[in-house]
Structure formats: structure tokens, C-alpha cells
Amino acid sequence: MDALLIAVPIVGAVLAYLTRANGWRSAMLIAIAAFHSAVVVSLWRRAPTPIDGSWIGLDDLGLIVLSVTSAVFLSVAVYAAAYLRSNVPRGGRVFVSCLLVFLGATSLVALSQHIALLWVGLEGTTLSLAPLIYSRHDRRSLEAVWKYLVLSSVGIALALLAVFLLAAAQASDTGARTLLLTDLTARATRLDAGWLRAAYVFALAGFGTKMGLAPLHTWKPDTYGEAPSLVGGLLAGTLTTCAFLGVARFTQIATAAGLEPFVRPLLIAAGVLSLVIAAAFIIGQSDVKRMLAYSSVEHMGLLVLGLGVGGVGAYGSVLHMINNGLIKGALFLAVGNLVLAAGTAVAADMRGMRMARPASAFLVLAGLFAITGSPPFGLFVSEFSIIDGALQQDHPWIAGITVVMLTLIFVGLARMIIGILYAPTLEPHEEAARGRERPSFVIAPAFLTAIVLMFGLYIPPSLQAALARAAVTLGGHSP
Amino acid sequence: MTHSATQLLLLLVVLTDFAVLGTSRLSACIRWIAFQGALLGVLSLVVGGEISWNAVLLAAGTIVVKAIVLPAFLRWAIREAAIRREVEPLVGYLASVLLGGAALGVAFGVAASMPASVRDALVVPVALVTLMIGMIILMTRLKAITQVIGYLMLENGVYLFGITLARRVPFLIEAGVLLDVFVGVFIMGIVVFHINREFDSISSANLSELRES
Numbered sequence: 001m002d003a004l005l006i007a008v009p010i011v012g013a014v015l016a017y018l019t020r021a022n023g024w025r026s027a028m029l030i031a032i033a034a035f036h037s038a039v040v041v042s043l044w045r046r047a048p049t050p051i052d053g054s055w056i057g058l059d060d061l062g063l064i065v066l067s068v069t070s071a072v073f074l075s076v077a078v079y080a081a082a083y084l085r086s087n088v089p090r091g092g093r094v095f096v097s098c099l100l101v102f103l104g105a106t107s108l109v110a111l112s113q114h115i116a117l118l119w120v121g122l123e124g125t126t127l128s129l130a131p132l133i134y135s136r137h138d139r140r141s142l143e144a145v146w147k148y149l150v151l152s153s154v155g156i157a158l159a160l161l162a163v164f165l166l167a168a169a170q171a172s173d174t175g176a177r178t179l180l181l182t183d184l185t186a187r188a189t190r191l192d193a194g195w196l197r198a199a200y201v202f203a204l205a206g207f208g209t210k211m212g213l214a215p216l217h218t219w220k221p222d223t224y225g226e227a228p229s230l231v232g233g234l235l236a237g238t239l240t241t242c243a244f245l246g247v248a249r250f251t252q253i254a255t256a257a258g259l260e261p262f263v264r265p266l267l268i269a270a271g272v273l274s275l276v277i278a279a280a281f282i283i284g285q286s287d288v289k290r291m292l293a294y295s296s297v298e299h300m301g302l303l304v305l306g307l308g309v310g311g312v313g314a315y316g317s318v319l320h321m322i323n324n325g326l327i328k329g330a331l332f333l334a335v336g337n338l339v340l341a342a343g344t345a346v347a348a349d350m351r352g353m354r355m356a357r358p359a360s361a362f363l364v365l366a367g368l369f370a371i372t373g374s375p376p377f378g379l380f381v382s383e384f385s386i387i388d389g390a391l392q393q394d395h396p397w398i399a400g401i402t403v404v405m406l407t408l409i410f411v412g413l414a415r416m417i418i419g420i421l422y423a424p425t426l427e428p429h430e431e432a433a434r435g436r437e438r439p440s441f442v443i444a445p446a447f448l449t450a451i452v453l454m455f456g457l458y459i460p461p462s463l464q465a466a467l468a469r470a471a472v473t474l475g476g477h478s479p
Numbered sequence: 480m481t482h483s484a485t486q487l488l489l490l491l492v493v494l495t496d497f498a499v500l501g502t503s504r505l506s507a508c509i510r511w512i513a514f515q516g517a518l519l520g521v522l523s524l525v526v527g528g529e530i531s532w533n534a535v536l537l538a539a540g541t542i543v544v545k546a547i548v549l550p551a552f553l554r555w556a557i558r559e560a561a562i563r564r565e566v567e568p569l570v571g572y573l574a575s576v577l578l579g580g581a582a583l584g585v586a587f588g589v590a591a592s593m594p595a596s597v598r599d600a601l602v603v604p605v606a607l608v609t610l611m612i613g614m615i616i617l618m619t620r621l622k623a624i625t626q627v628i629g630y631l632m633l634e635n636g637v638y639l640f641g642i643t644l645a646r647r648v649p650f651l652i653e654a655g656v657l658l659d660v661f662v663g664v665f666i667m668g669i670v671v672f673h674i675n676r677e678f679d680s681i682s683s684a685n686l687s688e689l690r691e692s
Binding site: 114116117119120123124127130131134137138139140142143144145146147149150153154156157158160161164165167168178179221222225226 | 610614617623626630633634637640641649652655656659662663666667670673674677686687688689
């Protein structure tokens with residue numbers, strides 16, 4: 001059953017490439033995304049337990065990541081089908097095929113119980129999105145895709161080094177199977193601490209580059225700014241989540257080996273730096289998609305910060321991974337609607353969107369409150385848990401800095417979004433140009449926003465239990 | 480016998496690092512990086528100890544991908560784009576080589592402080608220096624194609640760690656790693672081709688439209 005989640009999208013990608021009719025290809029994309037989501041929902045019926053010795057299997061953290069990526073991908077697929085009807089990019093076949101390969105690769109990452117297999121999957125996700133970033137075929141997107149490729153490739157090479165170093169740490173334990181997660185965590189005390197430390201540093205740098213942690217975030221604004229919005233949603237909503245899973249896996253191993261005193265300061269430093277950099281560039285940002293990219297840097301910072309403070313913070317971090325993935329997908333799609341309507345992503349030129357695209361404007365407004373951690377959205381709960389974790393673990397300064405940065409970011413984001421939505425248009429007659437909004441363009445982000453709203457009010461017991469178990473493996477506990 | 484052969488191969492790897500670092504002609508750079516790929520293939524056989532079918536297959540795969548297919552692809556890219564040499568690197572050739580020398584010193588320094596469970600003492604510094612020189616090329620050269628060569632060298636350094644240091648990583652995984660590197664460089668090559676068509680020059684210095692204003 002698990003392997004189908006990988007195999008079906010990959011086979012679908014080949015079939016989509018061979019299909020000539022645009023309509024069939026879009027139908028195939030939605031059908032496969034729906035199948036994927038249906039399988040993932042069915043997996044929630046029982047608690048996940050990986051089969052011993054198998055490279056592919058489900059554990060709590062993997063199932064959570066799988067669910068986030070599946071939900072975001074389903075929305076993006078519905079959106080993409082409508083998008084491809086109005087904007088046919090050059091090579092529409094490649095577009096759909098790459099999306100499906102990406103889905104297969106994310107499933108592989110989430111299901112990997114073997115660290116090197118996780119690496120292979122993550123490299124697959126990186127490469128499958130590159131042609132999509134370049135789908136506009138102009139100079140700016142070319143520059144964006146080059147920066148994305150070079151920095152991601154260096155990051156992923158460092159992550160591979162981390163994988164090899166981890167294998168070296170296992171060398172003295174002759175009974176263990178190489179790089180299998182169950183053996184790594186169960187026999188963690190027999191790992192060589194020196195190699196493990198080196199592996200962890202490279203893993204944080206490598207996967208951190210893919211997540212977009214400061215100071216290795218520089219590809220992010222360029223790439224998110226130039227990629228089509230739905231690709232931006234995939235990058236910010238799912239690719240970063242998969243990269244975070246890489247950091248989380250290494251953290252699980254280091255935690256099991258009792259290396260928390262070594263890894264936690266590293267995570268806290270990366271997290272705080274990301275928050276500060278994000279706040280600095282969000283204030284005064286002029287391009288709305290680039291601003292979303294810096295907002296992503298902020299949330300990646302919060303994720304590692306939560307792991308770094310431990311305790312309730314680790315629980316908050318996993319919950320935040322879910323909320324951030326979903327709302328980033330929703331925001332990119334909704335903001336994308338406004339950008340398409342305005343014909344630009346420069347905030348000063350996008351005015352009066354409240355009148356021109358009321359439904360999308362409402363979703364962007366909801367997304368603004370959600371992403372800045374306002375109640376009643378899920379991000380309020382998860383950010384609160386992370387800050388609470390910092391206080392409980394005797395890091396009052398870190399809690400203080402976090403609150404200040406989150407406030408600054410709220411001001412920066414709100415100023416731009418409110419301007420886009422409510423500033424009067426320069427020419428009055430434009431007000432009349434109230435466009436009809438395609439249902440798919442609104443339903444897709446609305447679906448994701450609704451889930452985030454639900455997680456702010458109610459977390460289902462099965463998810464609550466999975467979160468608690470995942471937090472324990474990361475050296476924390478549930479509140 | 481195998482020990483001294485390994486030492487010799489590792490020394491040759493370091494020489495190819497410096498050869499790429501000090502050469503301005505791109506065709507020569509590609510020749511050296513292809514040679515380095517072949518060295519890695521042979522090394523993976525020599526270091527592995529007992530010779531199995533999987534090991535032979537993997538060594539053959541490494542040589543085919545790193546020494547034949549990718550260099551041929553890069554050669555195609557520079558022929559299509561009609562570029563011969565790296566003009567005006569950010570850091571001059573002599574300075575680059577000196578920087579490489581410093582990297583070599585750092586590599587041996589770091590390697591000395593690493594846990595001493597390695598079978599072959601030279602492996603760690605050689606892998607590290609290959610990694611660092613790859614990084615130097617990636618950062619100091621302006622042409623996108625030379626940056627691809629730098630990335631390939633960086634990847635070779637990581638691969639060296641893999642074949643010598645890590646306990647037997649399963650064959651399928653090694654093959655997956657090789658496939659990913661192949662696809663990665665392939666996509667980069669295609670982008671290089673587009674950069675050339677779009678900008679009439681293959682310099683990544685033209686790629687500076689996107690920045691914070």
C-alpha cells in the first residue's frame with residue numbers, strides 16, 4: 001500500500017508525458033492527487049508502525065509529513081488544472097509530468113526509513129521542480145532557476161556528506177544495518193559520537209539550505225519571486241517540509257544518542273538568525289511574492305527553534321510544520337490570483353484588490369492573520385507552544401527575541417497586504433473591472449485555509465496522539 | 480600492494496583538483512574532471528576490499544557517468560555555446576592555486592582532529608580538499624559552465640567519503656545517488672545552454688537582475 005504512493009505518481013508522470021490532449025492530462029493530475037490523498041486518509045485509521053528492516057515504512061513523523069504534502073498537492077493540482085486552461089506554459093506536458101514526479105518524490109521522502117533513501121527522494125523533489133520554476137522562459141526566471149539549482153545542489157551535496165558521515169559513525173557497531181532509521185535510533189548509544197557530531201553539522205547546513213534557513217536562504221526570495229504561484233506554493237508548502245524532515249530525522253538520531261547538549265544550541269542559533277533576517281527584509285519589502293519568501297524563512301526559523309528549545313517546543317515545532325505547510329500553500333495560491341489580476345507582484349502597483357477579486361482578497365486577508373499567528377488559526381497554537389517551550393526550558397531571552405521579531409513581521413506583512421487590498425486604485429474607472437473568479441482558483445486555497453482554521457480550534461485525537469509520539473522521538477513532550 | 484595503489488590514486492585525485500583550479504581552457508578543465516571521475520571509479524574497486532558483482536557494476540557506472548557521459552555532455556554545451564576559456568575569474572589563477580594550497584593545509588588539519596577509525600589516513604584530507612576546491616571553483620568563477628565543473632568536483636569529494644569511509648552502503652542506494660547526480664548535472668547543463676541563448680554569453684555575472692532594491 002505504501003509503495004503505491006510512490007509508484008502511482010511516477011507511472012502517472014510517464015503517462016502524462018505521453019498524453020497529447022491537455023484535458024486528459026489535467027484530469028490525470030487531479031485523479032492521481034485525489035488517489036494519493038484518499039490513501040493517506042485511510043492510513044490514519046491505525047497507528048503507524050514501520051516494518052522492521054524495511055526501507056519503506058510509516059512512522060508518526062513520516063505520516064504527518066505525508067499528510068501535509070498530500071493536502072497541499074491536492075489543492076495545487078485542482079488549481080493547476082484551471083491554471084493550465086488559461087495560461088498554457090511552453091511544454092505543458094513537462095509541467096504536469098514534473099508535478100507528478102514531485103509528488104512521487106515527496107512520498108518517498110516521507111516514507112523513507114533509510115536515511116540515504118530519504119536523500120535520494122529529497123534530491124528528486126529538488127530537481128523535479130527546477131523545470132517548473134523556468135516555465136515562463138524569460139531572463140528573470142532563468143536567473144532564478146540557476147540560483148535555485150546551484151545553491152540547492154551545494155546544500156544537497158553537503159547533506160549527502162552528512163549521510164556518509166552517519167554511516168561512518170555506525171562503522172564500529174557491527175550488528176547494525178547500515179543507515180536504517182530503526183537501528184540508528186535503537187542502537188544510537190553505540191554510534192561514534194565524533195562522527196555523529198560531524199554528520200549533524202553537515203546535515204543542518206545541507207538540509208538547512210534546502211529549507212532556506214539564514215544565512216543560506218539567499219536563493220529563496222529570487223526563486224519564490226519568479227516561480228509561478230502554484231509552484232511557489234509547492235516550494236514553500238511541501239519542499240521545505242520535506243527538507244525539515246531531513247533535519248528532524250538527524251535530530252531524532254542525535255537525541256537518541258544523547259547529543260542534545262551539542263545539537264540544541266546549533267538549532268537555536270539557526271532559528272534566531274533566520275527570524276532576525278526575515279524581520280529585517282520583510283520591513284520595507286516591495287514585492288509581495290518575495291515577502292512571502294522571507295515569511296517562509298521566518299517559519300523555517302521557528303521550526304528549528306522549536307526543536308532547539310525542546311520540551312513543549314518540539315511538539316509545537318511538529319504542529320507548526322503542519323500549519324505552516326498548509327497556510328503557505330493557501331497564501332501562494334490566493335496571492336497568485338491577485339498577482340495574475342494585477343499583472344505584477346510589486347505591491348505599490350497592486351491596489352484595490354478588495355474590489356477587483358473579492359473572494360481571493362478575503363482569503364489573503366485570512367491568510368495574513370493565520371501566517372502571523374493570530375487566533376483562532378492553528379499557527380497561534382503552534383507558535384505559542386514554541387515560545388512556551390522556550391520559557392519552560394529557561395530561555396527567557398529567546399522567547400523575548402521571538403516575540404519581538406514576530407511582532408515586527410506582523411507589522412511588515414500587514415502594512416503591505418492591507419495596502420494591496422484596500423488602497424484606492426489610481427484611476428477610478430478601474431474599480432468597475434470586477435473580474436469573475438474561477439471556482440477552482442478560490443476553492444483550492446480556501447480548502448487549505450479551512451484546515452488551518454480547524455487546527456486552531458480542534459485537533460483530532462488521532463493527530464494529537466501522533467504529534468505527542470513524534471515529539472517524544474525529538475526529545476520533547478506534548479503540553 | 481592495494482595500499483600503495485590507493486595512496487597513488489588519492490594523490491592523483493589531488494593533482495586533478497589543482498589542475499582544474501589552475502587551468503583557464505575549459506576543454507582542459509573538462510578533461511581533468513573526466514580523469515578524476517575515472518580515478519574515483521577505480522578507487523571504489525580498490526578500496527572496497529573483496530570484489531563483488533555489485534562493486535564492479537558500481538565502478539563501471541561511476542566511470543560511465545562521471546568520466547564519459549557527463550564530460551561529453553559538457554563538451555557539447557561549450558561547443559554549442561562556442562566558449563573556450565574562463566575569462567577573468569573573480570580570483571586570479573595564481574591566487575586560486577594558493578587558495579587551494581591553503582585548503583589543503585586546512586584539510587590535513589581538520590583530518591588530524593577527526594576520529595581515527597579510518598582505514599586509510601589519506602582519504603579524509605583528500606576528500607575534504609576536493610570538496611573545498613570544488614567550492615572555491617563554484618564561488619570564484621563567473622561562467623556558469625565552470626560552476627557546473629566546480630559542483631561536479633564538490634560532488635566527487637563527497638563521493639570519495641562515501642566509497643572509502645562509509646560502511647557498505649547498499650548497492651541500490653549508491654546507484655540512486657549516482658542517478659541523482661547525473662540528472663542534476665544534466666538539468667544544469669540545459670540551463671547553461673538557455674543562459675547562453677538568452678544572454679549571448681554564458682557568464683553568470685549577467686544574472687544579477689534579481690536582488691533586494
